[in-house]
Amino acid sequence: MNYILASASPRRRELLAKCGIYFDIIPSGIEEKITGEAPPDIVMELARQKAMDVWKNHAKNGDVVIGADTIVVYRDEILGKPEDEEEALNMLSMLADRTHQVYTGVAIIHGTSMKTFCERTDVTFYPVDRQDLLRYIASGDPMDKAGAYGIQGDFAIHVKEIHGDYNNVVGLPVARLYQELKKDMLV
Numbered sequence: 393m394n395y396i397l398a399s400a401s402p403r404r405r406e407l408l409a410k411c412g413i414y415f416d417i418i419p420s421g422i423e424e425k426i427t428g429e430a431p432p433d434i435v436m437e438l439a440r441q442k443a444m445d446v447w448k449n450h451a452k453n454g455d456v457v458i459g460a461d462t463i464v465v466y467r468d469e470i471l472g473k474p475e476d477e478e479e480a481l482n483m484l485s486m487l488a489d490r491t492h493q494v495y496t497g498v499a500i501i502h503g504t505s506m507k508t509f510c511e512r513t514d515v516t517f518y519p520v521d522r523q524d525l526l527r528y529i530a531s532g533d534p535m536d537k538a539g540a541y542g543i544q545g546d547f548a549i550h551v552k553e554i555h556g557d558y559n560n561v562v563g564l565p566v567a568r569l570y571q572e573l574k575k576d577m578l579v
């Protein structure tokens with residue numbers, strides 16, 4: 393079986409490698425526009441668009457193409473990647489001392505069939521003072537990450553509680569993905 397990960401994310405690459413499969417990496421060129429209404433619909437639609445783009449332009453017969461998308465949600469606010477440091481500070485100030493949700497949608501395309509699913513993880517932060525927020529933002533870590541933080545990086549020191557799959561927060565719910573691939577006899 394030939395697999396293609398439709399992603400530029402180094403985290404997704406590391407996580408998919410845990411499935412013990414060899415895969416090519418072809419990032420999709422789509423512009424990420426938030427379309428759906430409910431968070432699961434948003435991430436599954438974006439994952440579908442990424443996988444479809446790569447499938448159309450690069451896949452050969454029988455290839456398995458995997459795409460994913462992650463967003464952070466606090467109440468009704470959808471947080472993608474911050475545009476600048478100011479937005480990163482706004483996002484992290486909103487998330488500190490509260491519980492938010494992280495949704496990752498995954499799309500798997502094989503032949504003429506496509507499957508999408510979504511995982512949700514709840515993350516709670518301790519209160520974080522302004523100095524800590526500014527120091528973290530100055531490190532540059534927030535800028536390529538949904539919600540302006542990486543749970544796997546230095547912001548880990550502020551995580552009080554997590555419910556659900558940790559890897560889902562990092563960008564790929566690899567255990568669920570493995571289950572789904574097995575179910576469809578794709579691994």
Ligand SMILES: Cc1cn([C@H]2C[C@H](O)[C@@H](COP(=O)(O)OP(=O)(O)OP(=O)(O)O)O2)c(=O)[nH]c1=O
Nearest residue numbers: 399400401461462537538541542543561562563
């Ligand atoms: C919340 C959180 C997000 N992230 C990352 C995962 C995703 O890479 C990124 C969200 O952006 P995405 O648009 O989901 O993904 P991407 O642009 O990095 O990669 P691609 O579209 O090519 O697949 O945020 C972390 O690494 N750690 C975290 O704790």
